[in-house]
Amino acid sequence: MTKRHTNAGAGVTRRNLLKAAGALAGAGAVSSFPAPAVWSAEEKVLRYLGTAVNQSDDITKKVKADTGITIQNIVATTDDVTKRVATQPNSFDILDTEYFSLKKLVPSGNILPMDAKKIKEFDNITPIFTKGQLPDGKVIGDQGTAPKKVMFLEGPHSKTFSKTPTEWVTLIPTVYNADTLGIRPDLIKRPIEHWAELLNPEFKGKAAILNIPSIGIMDAAMVVESLGKYKYPDKGNMTKPEIDMTVGVLTEAKKAGQFRAFWKDFNESVNLMASGETVIQSMWSPAVTAVRSKGIPCVFQPLKEGYRSWASGFCMSKGTTPKQQEWIYEFVNWYLSGWAGAYLNRQGYYSAVLSTAKANMEPYEWAYWMEGKPAEKDIHGPDGSLLEKAGAVRDGGSYDDRMGNVACWNAVMDENDYMVRKWNEFIAA
Numbered sequence: 001m002t003k004r005h006t007n008a009g010a011g012v013t014r015r016n017l018l019k020a021a022g023a024l025a026g027a028g029a030v031s032s033f034p035a036p037a038v039w040s041a042e043e044k045v046l047r048y049l050g051t052a053v054n055q056s057d058d059i060t061k062k063v064k065a066d067t068g069i070t071i072q073n074i075v076a077t078t079d080d081v082t083k084r085v086a087t088q089p090n091s092f093d094i095l096d097t098e099y100f101s102l103k104k105l106v107p108s109g110n111i112l113p114m115d116a117k118k119i120k121e122f123d124n125i126t127p128i129f130t131k132g133q134l135p136d137g138k139v140i141g142d143q144g145t146a147p148k149k150v151m152f153l154e155g156p157h158s159k160t161f162s163k164t165p166t167e168w169v170t171l172i173p174t175v176y177n178a179d180t181l182g183i184r185p186d187l188i189k190r191p192i193e194h195w196a197e198l199l200n201p202e203f204k205g206k207a208a209i210l211n212i213p214s215i216g217i218m219d220a221a222m223v224v225e226s227l228g229k230y231k232y233p234d235k236g237n238m239t240k241p242e243i244d245m246t247v248g249v250l251t252e253a254k255k256a257g258q259f260r261a262f263w264k265d266f267n268e269s270v271n272l273m274a275s276g277e278t279v280i281q282s283m284w285s286p287a288v289t290a291v292r293s294k295g296i297p298c299v300f301q302p303l304k305e306g307y308r309s310w311a312s313g314f315c316m317s318k319g320t321t322p323k324q325q326e327w328i329y330e331f332v333n334w335y336l337s338g339w340a341g342a343y344l345n346r347q348g349y350y351s352a353v354l355s356t357a358k359a360n361m362e363p364y365e366w367a368y369w370m371e372g373k374p375a376e377k378d379i380h381g382p383d384g385s386l387l388e389k390a391g392a393v394r395d396g397g398s399y400d401d402r403m404g405n406v407a408c409w410n411a412v413m414d415e416n417d418y419m420v421r422k423w424n425e426f427i428a429a
Helices: 014-026 057-067 078-087 099-108 195-199 213-226 240-255 266-275 285-292 322-335 339-345 354-359 363-369 399-403 416-428
Strands: 044-050 069-075 094-098 172-179 181-183 207-210 259-263 280-282 299-301 307-317 386-388 406-409
Touching: 044 078, 044 322, 057 069, 057 322, 057 339, 069 322, 078 094, 078 099, 094 099, 094 322, 099 307, 172 339, 172 399, 181 195, 181 285, 195 207, 195 213, 195 280, 207 213, 207 266, 213 240, 213 280, 213 307, 213 406, 213 416, 240 416, 259 266, 259 280, 266 280, 266 285, 285 299, 285 386, 307 322, 322 339, 339 354, 339 363
Parallel strands: 044 069, 044 094, 207 259, 207 280, 307 406
Antiparallel strands: 094 307, 172 307, 181 280, 181 299
């Protein structure tokens, strides 16, 4: 989805060159630099660390045109984003990360909370984040790290999550979704209704699960419950015996040859499905969209046990200057103003502020993506590619149907270190 940017040149900005020019001026060497007019306007540059899910060249170009802010995308896997925050807080300015990561990131002190009073659309953010419910008031599942549990901090310098709303927000939400399994209906040729199908021997050597331990084990837990083997009190916070049992089920399936791959990267999941190497696997909604945009049948399959959900949002590095923080608030406010929300909705995500995204979509698009209605016209992706013909209905139906059937949220468990160790043993088995 995004060009991969290394960080090697991220620090070489006009801002840094200005500092260098100032230092040399003090040494009487100003004549070696271009005329002052070239450097008179400070360039607004933000290094944006994320997983490529929300990063795209189209968004980068649009924000530059609308605000003058230059976004330098730094792409990393979910786990590597977390490591980078812990060890290199000065290597990025704005962070786009998942809510479940906050239990690891907030104690580091390396990220700063956002001030809700500086976010123009804050009161219009969907109550899924602030109250754990749909806009119509329906309470949704909160096993795991539901955003409302980690949305607020007690103060601007606090490392303690607040149980009630405060001015200090851990992450300003960008996107979220209800995840399920992706399938190739043309290669399976029968209905798929349960998570248990991931381990069905019928798909031996043609199944895949994502190799991000804290997410993969949640998919595994959905499978275990679907198989009728066990009912978890909280799939997002397992005990050691529960972890052992869950990983044991996966290891048994792996040794029997069930899995073709264990993917970590968005593009890897797209390639596995598009090539037909897998026919059923853990998947993310825009990855399904990417497969479809190639003209290949792929379905984000609604399942009777419900969805595993996730959510992402923005915060900033403790290494940012007051000026950079101004630019970050400008960028976040732009992000919630509607263009980006509509862009992400067209990939199958959900935007944090529904009203502004709706204002930036055609009524037939909103009806298809958000209301579960048959498409009145052909549905196109953000890049203009044909996704669905007129008459098609979105997988899983409406926003309320999908988000209203969330069974659990991505999480970091109390026994996280133990879980990761056992997961890695499964991958190596």
